Amino acid sequence: MKNSTLIKGTAAIAVGAALLLGGSGTLAAWNDSVSAAPGTITAGTLDVAKTAAGVWKDRANNTIADISAYRVVPGDKLTFTQDVDVTLTGDKMAASITALGTGESNGFTSNNVSITGPSLTVGGTAIANNLTQSANVQKVTATITFEFLSGTSGQSDVNKTYDFGNIGFTLQQVVAGDGLVPKPAGA
Amino acid sequence: MRIKRTLQAAGIIGAAVILGLLTVQGTYALWSATAVAAPGTVSSASFTVNLTATPSGQATTMTLPDGKPANLILTPAAALLPGTSVYGGVVVTNSTDAGGTFNTVATVGQPAVANLSGGTLSQYVTVSGKAAASAADCSTASGYAPLGASGLASSAVPKSGSTVLCFQVTLSPSAPSAVKGQAVAITLPLTVRQLCGVPGGC
Numbered sequence: 595m596k597n598s599t600l601i602k603g604t605a606a607i608a609v610g611a612a613l614l615l616g617g618s619g620t621l622a623a624w625n626d627s628v629s630a631a632p633g634t635i636t637a638g639t640l641d642v643a644k645t646a647a648g649v650w651k652d653r654a655n656n657t658i659a660d661i662s663a664y665r666v667v668p669g670d671k672l673t674f675t676q677d678v679d680v681t682l683t684g685d686k687m688a689a690s691i692t693a694l695g696t697g698e699s700n701g702f703t704s705n706n707v708s709i710t711g712p713s714l715t716v717g718g719t720a721i722a723n724n725l726t727q728s729a730n731v732q733k734v735t736a737t738i739t740f741e742f743l744s745g746t747s748g749q750s751d752v753n754k755t756y757d758f759g760n761i762g763f764t765l766q767q768v769v770a771g772d773g774l775v776p777k778p779a780g781a
Numbered sequence: 782m783r784i785k786r787t788l789q790a791a792g793i794i795g796a797a798v799i800l801g802l803l804t805v806q807g808t809y810a811l812w813s814a815t816a817v818a819a820p821g822t823v824s825s826a827s828f829t830v831n832l833t834a835t836p837s838g839q840a841t842t843m844t845l846p847d848g849k850p851a852n853l854i855l856t857p858a859a860a861l862l863p864g865t866s867v868y869g870g871v872v873v874t875n876s877t878d879a880g881g882t883f884n885t886v887a888t889v890g891q892p893a894v895a896n897l898s899g900g901t902l903s904q905y906v907t908v909s910g911k912a913a914a915s916a917a918d919c920s921t922a923s924g925y926a927p928l929g930a931s932g933l934a935s936s937a938v939p940k941s942g943s944t945v946l947c948f949q950v951t952l953s954p955s956a957p958s959a960v961k962g963q964a965v966a967i968t969l970p971l972t973v974r975q976l977c978g979v980p981g982g983c
Contacts (some may be wrong), residue, residue: 625789637930640813640814640956641813641814642814642815642816643814643816644816644818648818648820650820650821652880652881653847654881656881658880660822661820661821661822662821662822662824662883663880664823664824664879664880665824665825665827665877665879665880666823666824666825666826666880666881667825667826667828667877667880667881668975669884669975670880670881672823676820676822678816679816685809686785687914689812696841726787726919728832729892736818738820740823742825744977749828749844751823751825752825752826752827752828753823753824753826753827754824755823755824755825756822756824756827757821757822758819758820758821758822758823758835759819760817760905761817761818761820762815762816762817762821763815763816763817763818764814764815765813765819766811766812767811767812767813768811776927
């Protein structure tokens, strides 16, 4: 019985090996291949940068070289403009830009001065967010004004200061149009 | 059973938090960039007016450090005789540190003539004034006009510029001898105000 079992096992192995040999015949049949090149995916760009110092001008449009050395008097109206370069590329790129003044310190009597801004313009036109992609750098101008009102009487507010602190520009990508990111649930 | 329920509740809460974070992440993970500009500090000017009396030579700022107005004493050099005049003046200098245009005008109001020591001299005294280019012009009799309620105004005085206001005090020829030796105190209110030099600024 043992020999019989051994013989059966050997036969099974032999049959298996034969099947393997037979199977190898399929490797020799026709085959073909083709390749595709999906290409390169390139990310867009989002950037806001201050490339030059801002400029102060007086009411007569004369440039003030050094605001720290200039002394305002009632009737003066000064305007500060700051250009920033906005770079936006990307087929679905859209971004909003905002400017916010922070850290101001006013030593004047509030009724004697009028301060406006920062307001944003592109090419002299009030900005309409959102900005979209452009092959060229987009110049965005922030403007603030300081007017020492001519109604200031006596010797009010001589030798006072107004520190404008910082103007922070934030360029934030936004989802405009379909196909960018799924909308949040419930939005 | 209680432990099992607690674990189930914790699991549900945790899953909800993670789901919530994942849900809003998309809206905040978009690109952003910032830039900062510092406009600087705007400072107001001083309103400094310097006064120099002639002939006394007294010099002062118009506003004293304590904020009070200064008193400037002219002190004529000669005694006043009937029919004669004595002269004095004040040099008004615009010493502001304003950055832009800052013109001023100096104005003298109606003089107040007060008798001293119970005298009667004041009724025989007239005070006249004129604007001049230099203090030396004050002793020239021509150009004086009596100072009335409308006072006397200088021409515009630009930054670092000066003007001179001259005064003439005349004793009437008809003054009686009874007023000999008497004295009067003459007070001349001086005002300096800013003129608007920037078109559209005022």
